[in-house]
Amino acid sequence: MESAAEGIEGRSCLLLRYASQNSLDESSQKQVQNNGSREKPPYRNALHTNKAFETMNIMRKQNLLCDVKLIADGIEVNAHKMVLAACSPYFHAMFISFEESKQDRIVLKGMDSNALTLLIDYVYSCEIYVTEENVQMLLPAANLLQLTDVRDACCDFLQCQLHPTNCLGIRAFADLHSCLDLLATAENYIELHFAEIVECEEFLTLSHEQVLGLISSDKLMVSNEEKVRIELVEPFTTRGVKFTSVLHSV
Incomplete structure (x- = not known):
């Protein structure tokens, strides 16, 4: 049979647990209220976009999920329409509004194949080397594809020359x-x-x-x-x- 002392001790433990739970609930409610009045910024992974583009570039080079071939001087360059449209207003207009949106082979007339290769590499990697040997073919190609940052880089290079x-x-x-x-x-x-x-x-x-x-x-x-x-x-x-x-x- 349970003694009187044991009964009192058990009831005390229950009261303590109940009080602790109430305190925790009140604390949580206050925290929620505080968060509501002063929201913390969302978690942001600064490397997420870079990693995504690195993966897409690897997939492009392996011809995985590519849905378009760009052709210049008979040279074919694999790519993803979504990536091109996101980075180039020229391709955005082409794949959203024009007949080319339904095509998987696009011939770019007047485009230098070396310049095209460099620019598509840039779209995926955000890197491009402007040199004395390629600047004269790179700038007009960047102009055509409306890659204004590359065009500006070419202009800066020429200013220094x-x-x-x-x-x-x-x-x-x-x-x-x-x-x-x-x-x-x-x-x-x-x-x-x-x-x-x-x-x-x-x-x-x-x-x-x-x-x-x-x-x-x-x-x-x-x-x-x-x-x-x-x-x-x-x-x-x-x-x-x-x-x-x-x-x-x-």
């Missing part, structure tokens, strides 16, 4: 592809280094009108205008070009 021997060509290239910042930088460089530029071979490729356009600027930085006058006349005289109007502009 500006030199009296190539600035005229870079300016023409920037103008052709509507790279306005690069164009402005090249024109400013030409104005600052004009006396050196007229001594370079690239200057000889300019037309009469192009030379007039250059020397009509009042921002040209030249320390010896007579030297520039002579440099302007000599190369074009050998080509049989009459530069009376040019001389009047100097």
